[in-house]
Amino acid sequence: MALTATDHKTLSGTDYKAMLLKQKQLTIDAQGRKGQKATNKPGRAYLEMLFAKQGPSPAGHWLRTCFISYAYPPSTISTAELKPMMIPELRLETHHRGRVLILRTFGLPQRIQAVQNAVEDAEGNVERLALYNTDPKLTPEQSLPRGVVIAVREPFYKATMDGGYTIRVDHPSDLVRLPAGHESIPAAFAPRFVELDLPAERFKASGNAAYAKKDFMGAVDCYSQGLRACSEADGMLRYDLHRNRANANLLLGRFEGALADAEAAVIPVLADGELDEASKKLNGKAHYRAGRAAYALRMFAKADEYFKEVERCTPGDEDAKRERKRVAFRIQEESKGAYDFAAMSKSSSITHNRLDHADFVAAVEVKNAGDHGRGLFATRNIKVGDLIMCEKAFGVVFKSEKTTETYTMMNLNTNRGSMGPHATLLFDLVQKLSHNPEQAKLYFDLHDGGYEPKLTPEIVDGVTVVDTFRAEAISEFNRFGCPNVRSSDGATQRTPALGGDEAEDEFHGSVGVWRVASYINHSCSGNAVRAFIGDMMVIRATRDIKTGDEITMRYTNPKEDGPASRKKTKDSWGFECDCAICVADLAALPKQLERRRALSKEVEKFLGSNRLTLQSRATAASIRKAEKFYADLEATYDLSVYAGKPRLALSGLGQWLCQAHNFESSQRQVIACASRSLANLGYGIKILRKKLTIDYTHCHTEATAIDAAMYAAHAHRYLGEESLGLQYTKFAQRLWKTLYGELKWFKERFGPE
């Protein structure tokens, strides 16, 4: 299905639900035909017509719907071990286990929901084939061109919504392109004129030509064929092919392959001799490529070794010198958490949000967390506000990234629908996992909600088997929403009167997976919060953490409504939170919770219709009304249950009152309201002989705390209490740094000290 941008805008949540239900019903209905033979199949002429034109690629924005069908495991048996079958043997809604279809494409491929093409078997039977989850960076022509011979391992066959049929491939690893001369290619598909024993040199030349045209996939194919054609006598050529393939693989993001190739491209020094200058130069290139691949795989110490080798092979090499400088920064970041966050933040923008930094995970380890599964634990003491870890996204898709297509993903396994980056994230992840098997092993270690079967990624027919359904299950349990550039962007433009983080939502909508952070369990009142600077997740401590403590953070902000937030964690992640706030909510009387919810709704309305600006200040009557709401809401918190714990429903109103009194310059009132707001967020504030002390034990770090601290800071200063003003400012800065990762934008929001 493909709609234009206008259609895209008119599709509502209800439409998606209806679409999901319709597809689900169609899928269930189709099950009734399981095992049947397809009837009234379109013939070759129809398929030729269907796939006669390139495209569709019209101008404008396209909405595509991607249905994740009922899960089935990928094939793990090699083509040679499977029994060949022909198209007429296919049965509907059936996974043909133990069988393989050898097919040739004969149309011009099109990207509809998947990349599709017309295929024929060796007896001339025809059908349509749909390949899902392909690399979004590749054109349909690169993914499934005309005239290639493919093996579809253990194929699945199904009826389509348009009344036709298709061989549906959900796991890209189930489809293997067979190179010319492959033993499984039937005689009918062998070219009539075959140039037997094509010299490997010719493949190198075609690879280079493809590379020059930026067809890196084509180049990799040619170099691979060249390597297969190499004989003992082709010594140097073999190194050339590996070196060239390393480069093409680097550009395709296939870093593990690139590293292996670059290593295989190093010309060895013979026992007695020295390498000639030309070979040394070539080895410099090979080591340089190995270094780049190791860097991309975040093996910085190893990358440094390779770049050192470049310097040995080609002394004075400027590129290697530059790379070693870059690596040195990464090693500092990785080992000490030594980041220049201000520079990082300054450098990131809507067009530069994939940043070049290392991960710092040296202060944490994964351990058993009892009922919560595995968790992340501190390996050293960490002070409030300090860095716990910092990690680059394993995969991320930014909403802001220009694309001519928006995907809506409907997962029939989980009944979930999502739009935009979520779907594209899966395509990106599948690519990364398919071509980087070691990275795939790390990804597939993440929580999958009990998905079965759990296949470990292995290489079959030269391709890493990736279970795309499990990859999506893992993504659903582990992905985080993130802003397009940095978390503080929402805050610097937020209207304080609104309270909470709502206004930040418009800066969100991007989504990614951060692998190590994925081991962190949820707690509404966690000891850590995450912030984003570009694709770097920065996690800081909201209170002091001791060696051995579990790191927890909120997946979703409970805001005022505890029960709703518990439902959200239950629906999205399958658990009910047992943190201090939730335990208190559970111990509260249901009628108090109900009253709180009803009052919160009224308060929301009140705040919405009483937005404060210098021009429209609060009236005495509205302040009285707010105070009354406040008292009523406060009464829904039984102190025997909530003492010292955050009372989040009071947050927005507390904020409004601070602002109202601030506009009236009632400084003592502002201070009283600000202290009350901070106490409601669980901060234990004490002032003794003009010294501010803060107990963070039960604190709930959110934006309103920063505002409250700054209201107090300004009010104290206004009253000439400089020292207290300064202490509150420092407190606000610590909160800002904790919540947004770094301090750079604090001044932008609150002005210079």
Ligand SMILES: C[S@@+](CC[C@H](N)C(=O)[O-])C[C@H]1O[C@@H](n2cnc3c(N)ncnc32)[C@H](O)[C@@H]1O
């Ligand atoms: C992102 S993973 C966190 C790491 C996970 N515990 C593991 O073993 O890999 C999210 C899953 O962890 C578990 N989890 C996280 N927080 C929890 C909590 N507060 N209580 C119970 N289970 C929790 C749930 O199974 C949830 O779906």
